[in-house]
Amino acid sequence: MFLFLKTVVFLDSCFSGRGDRSVVAEGTRPIGLSIKNPVIASGRTVVISAAEGTQASSFYKESGHGLFTYFLLLGLKGEADSDSDGWVDVEELFTYLKPNVSKLARRINREQTPTIFPSAGSMDTLMELKLSKPD
Known part of the structure; x- marks a missing residue:
């Protein structure tokens, strides 16, 4: 049983195994998110990560x-x-993050594309989840 209604997780880390100018600790190994994970598959959780695997x-x-x-x-x-x-x-946040992060990464000679799990098309109600009401 899940004790939460909806959860958004933001991950600014990479698990690509590359240590050059990244935030990866030496000796870490790649990991991946799987839709088989019951928390992600619940339809109540969205994960937005800083970069592709x-x-x-x-x-x-x-x-x-x-x-x-x-x-x-x-x-x-x-x-x-x-x-x-x-x-x-x-939806607004991910639509803002993806091009802005990618564009600035290219300006500093890097490739970085934020990702969303599950995919945007499979979670319409989560895409409308309000995250902040700026002042």
Whole structure:
């Protein structure tokens, strides 16, 4: 039995096994998310990760955060509110994160593409979940 109604998990880490200029600890091994996981498969949980499984999660020196966390914080503060309703929902946030993280990563000669689990099309009610109401 699940004790939560809906959960959103943000992961700014990478498990690609690459240690060059990434936040991966030496000696870590790749892991993956599986839709067979009962928490993710429950239809109540969405996971947004900083990068695809083969990519490193990049640090953004100017912000003191990872690229993903930098844009996550901006998005939750209101930059992702594309319909200007005063709320940031999962769909708006992911739609904001993916191109912004990828674009800035390319500018610093990196490849980084945020991902969402389960896939966006399979979780319509979660995509509308309100995450923040910026001031």
